[in-house]
Each structure stands twice: as C-alpha cells, then as structure tokens.
Amino acid sequence: MRKIVIFFSVLLLACGAASCQKADSERPWGSAVIYMPQASYTPYTVPNGGTAQQSNKNYSVDKDAGKVRIFLGIYRAGLEELQAYMVYVSAGTVPLDGTTLLPDGAYTLPSSVSCPDGKRDATFxxxxxxxxxxxxxxxxxSLPVTISDPTRYALNEKLTTTQVRIDTSELLSKEGL
Incomplete structure (x- = not known):
C-alpha cells in the first residue's frame, strides 16, 4: 500500500510540475489590432471646441503656408511586442449628410503611414x-479617411474610417482667418 501511495504522490507532483504556466499577469493579452482613434468620433468635427490656449485642438494652422493641418493617427492595441507596421491611407467619395465632399485639389493626405519599432502610434x-x-x-x-492593408497585425474593422467634418465658418472665425 505504501508503494502505491508513493507512486501516486510522485505521479501527481510530476503532473503538477509539467502543467506550470506563466501567470496571467506575465502573458500578453488583448488583440494586436490597428485602428484610428479619431474614428470613434462620428463625425470627427473640426474645430472640436478647443481654444487657442488649450492643447486639445484637433488641428493647427500654418498661416504662412496657408494650410490647416487636421490631426489624425493610427494606434496599435494589445500587449504584444511593439514591432514596426505600415498602413495605407485613402480618401472616400461619400460626404456626410449636409456637407460637401472636400475636393481633391483642396487637400493633401499621405498615401501611407508608418509606425516604427517600439512605438504604438503614429500621427499624420x-x-x-x-x-x-x-x-x-x-x-x-467632409472627407472620409480610411486606413487599410496593414503590413503587420490586423485592423479593427469598426475603427478604420474617420468621418472628418469641417465646420468652415466656425474654423475661419475661431482662427481669425
């Protein structure tokens, strides 16, 4: 009987040692997905209510160049190792209700955006x-701005398009243009 108890004790210890895993706190969690944070605002209105003294404006004005730069970006969620990735950027053709589609000659948009190793996000x-x-x-x-075709990771399909809406008269008056 004693040999049976010792045998099962050794067997249980061996099974317990073999089944040890990393603690949940040491494991990567969450899906490594890419999205546009601004896509969660529908529409993403410019100006957004920030004042010249506040740092939360969603645009900047370069009067010398005659340009308004609207902040957009990409973000990679999840706790996996932060490796470089790139996405393509494109403009859509369907304006928001009550607005006019911003024509091609009135804006510039990069064709792609890259995020380097060690970083989660990039601005464009x-x-x-x-x-x-x-x-x-x-x-x-208005102008729909979409990200697509990542070189690494997957896209959060619900947050790939930002519906940018420009309240023209408010923007011009707020900036004294």
Missing amino acids: FLTVDIAYLKANADKDF
Whole structure:
C-alpha cells in the first residue's frame, strides 16, 4: 500500500510540475489590432471646441503656408511586442449628410503611414488649403479617411474610417482667418 501511495504522490507532483504556466499577469493579452482613434468620433468635427490656449485642438494652422493641418493617427492595441507596421491611407467619395465632399485639389493626405519599432502610434495630417475654405466659407465640408492593408497585425474593422467634418465658418472665425 505504501508503494502505491508513493507512486501516486510522485505521479501527481510530476503532473503538477509539467502543467506550470506563466501567470496571467506575465502573458500578453488583448488583440494586436490597428485602428484610428479619431474614428470613434462620428463625425470627427473640426474645430472640436478647443481654444487657442488649450492643447486639445484637433488641428493647427500654418498661416504662412496657408494650410490647416487636421490631426489624425493610427494606434496599435494589445500587449504584444511593439514591432514596426505600415498602413495605407485613402480618401472616400461619400460626404456626410449636409456637407460637401472636400475636393481633391483642396487637400493633401499621405498615401501611407508608418509606425516604427517600439512605438504604438503614429500621427499624420489631412492638410487643407485655407484659401479654398475662405472662398467657400458658406459650405461645410467632409472627407472620409480610411486606413487599410496593414503590413503587420490586423485592423479593427469598426475603427478604420474617420468621418472628418469641417465646420468652415466656425474654423475661419475661431482662427481669425
């Protein structure tokens, strides 16, 4: 009987040692997915209510260049190792209700955005011509901006398109343009 108890005790200890795993706190968690944080705001209105003294404005103005730079970005969620990735950027063709689609000649947008090793996020800009906005101050504009085809990781499909809406008259008056 004693040999049976010793045998099962050794067997249980061996099984217990073989089944040891990392603690949950040491394991990576969450899905490594890429998304646009601004896509969670529908629409992503410019200006967003920040004042010249506040740092939470979602745009900047370069009066010398005659451009408004609207802040957009990409973000990689999850706790996996932070490796470099790239996504493509494109503009859509369907404006938001009550707005006019921002025409090609009135803005610039990068064709891709890269995030380097060791970083989660990268910023890019929708750059809009101030002269065009001034000439069309009576219209509000919109432009869907979409990310696609990541070189690494997956996309959070619910947050790949930011519906940028420009309240033209408010933007011009707030900046004294």
